[in-house]
Amino acid sequence: MKKTIITVVGKDTVGIIAKVCTYLADNKINILDISQTIVDDYFNMMMIADMNTSAKSFSEVSDDLDKIGEEIGVIIKCQKEEIFNSMHRL
Secondary structure (H helix, E strand, O other): OOEEEEEEEEEOOOOHHHHHHHHHHHOOOEEEEEEEEEEOOEEEEEEEEEOOOOOOOHHHHHHHHHHHHHHHOEEEEEEEHHHHHHHOOO
């Protein structure tokens, strides 16, 4: 399984989750886990997604999500699971 960690941060607006999830579904990327919170009008979401069946490469997905983030006024970042785990080890 090719797991990817996707984070979304920014000012809360209508449709953030819908836009990101629609993109992932359209590209056959399965959401394995999702957590989101809003604190004082700031939106924060973390997803774990499986890119195994995606026709696009990791870098293409990352670039596309960057553009979507710019369009809707949030920052969207993708990291491969192994890199995320290495960066967050104690």
